[in-house]
Amino acid sequence: MSHGVLDNSPNSAMNKTVLNKYMALPVPENRVQATYIWIDGTGEGIRAKDRTLNFVPKEVSDLPIWNYDGSSCYQSEGSNSDTFLHPVAMFRDPFRLGNHKLVLCDTYKYNKKPTETNKRQSCLDAMEKAKDHKPFGFGIEQEYTLLDMDGRPFGWPKGGFPGPQGPYYCGVGANKVYARDIVESHYRACLYAGINISGTNAEVMPSQWEFQVGPCEGISMGDELWVSAISYTE
Template structure:
């Protein structure tokens, strides 16, 4: 009641702009409020701002200033009124020799949005389209155990009831999920659905369809709203791939992907086959960039992989959600459309994942000029450590460093993929209109 009282007070024409950016780990969301005397109509109207890189793990030698540049603005569903959310990416301070009238800003080494944007602009003729199914688990902040689970339960017993389930003890946390979906819609984010997932307390929502860089922008903002709402609901909204052990499949962030060529009639199916060959050849390079702790989803009880495969294997299956890549039946029938990369973990960086997908499938070089590609070094969306913890990987060294993450053998070649039998898994998703991905 007290919070509602202050939320209703007039700001006398002032606009509160919540600047949102990623910290040094590449996975920690930061935000700060700047009061403006006007309502910006475009990102270009939003003033450039700075943050302390020392506090966010982004210090650059003796200079700790990080510049925040607005990329998109959205209505603020938490404050309402004319107040806005401002998505920013980060830049290094200009050199002292630069002309102070027009200093040149270079993307910060931890900024993955800038190289992703360059890749999407290069690939604009192919019109890449993405959707992401983001999973998360609601945890009790005192016990860090999923809400709705009996103490020390594995979660497996209720999995058949929980998926798209209804009722007390089944759809646990519905009020939170509803508040999050409405907040995203109010902010203008491309949220296209939400549902209870495999275990009590686990939910998923879909961002997309989005063109190019938009998927990363909207997904990060939706995660920001997850964190803000978790403050109000007094829960932890965890995007850790497996926040607690047990016989359950964990949290993922499957990406549906198509291009103009894969959607083309009479040609799309053959283009998809070429994409799959290229993805097989770079399987481990993708896996190391697909989220920290991802191996917990691909091994042990309740894992996502087939019993005979592992995180080292690349597999393709018709409507098989245990494969690395799922091919929908509609694509097989129409011989064109989209496919789903099910390898990314729930804490993956969408800028990094979509950039790798486009570069691999369209055979574009990874942009290594202005900034190194930063792979997240901390799971979930919590606070980062120091800049020394940030892991920057180039295309030549990414396999050499894979041991540092999950103990995979960097010299183990990926298995040659085979098309698995057209078997549907037991966790079928509700049918939705996805014609946008095919036409």
């Protein structure tokens, strides 16, 4: 996973304090913003859109099925583009706080068959067949590199390279590791959301990091890893 640091993005020109004013506005207790998240037709890209609920969901089964334009996500033809979102996992929203939710979804075509990139359905079938054994102990480590808007690793010298590997892995100090504030923010966001993030560390290359999710039981491993990516890239 890689992520561009927004040092040259148009977003960096926006006054970030303005958002805080509006995020502090009170919301009625029976109004919840739910962010529906899914994997697009590339099998790697994450998409999301929001809806307002007039109740506070307690279980993922409380959430309504929704739809979207699959032709704009590489998942359907334009002539028949309705694609459906089936909620499968729900987490606390670390960005909006309160009762607001992040909702991971499976994707289904107009004919109710899974989209080609809905690999979760076949995984769920396997987990259901093995549920009496209570599959446990799944854990995944996710490595990533922070990039600047020029596509270079964040913090690397312009037109050059950092020093040789050695001091960076699990490094401490501003001259050893870069953008620790992003890593710390992601860690805390995952804990708040209810993701079973179990650790993080700097890797062997400057601006390369790693975090671990798990151990988890069954299919929740994949669910939590994908939502941890949203908690990072948001």
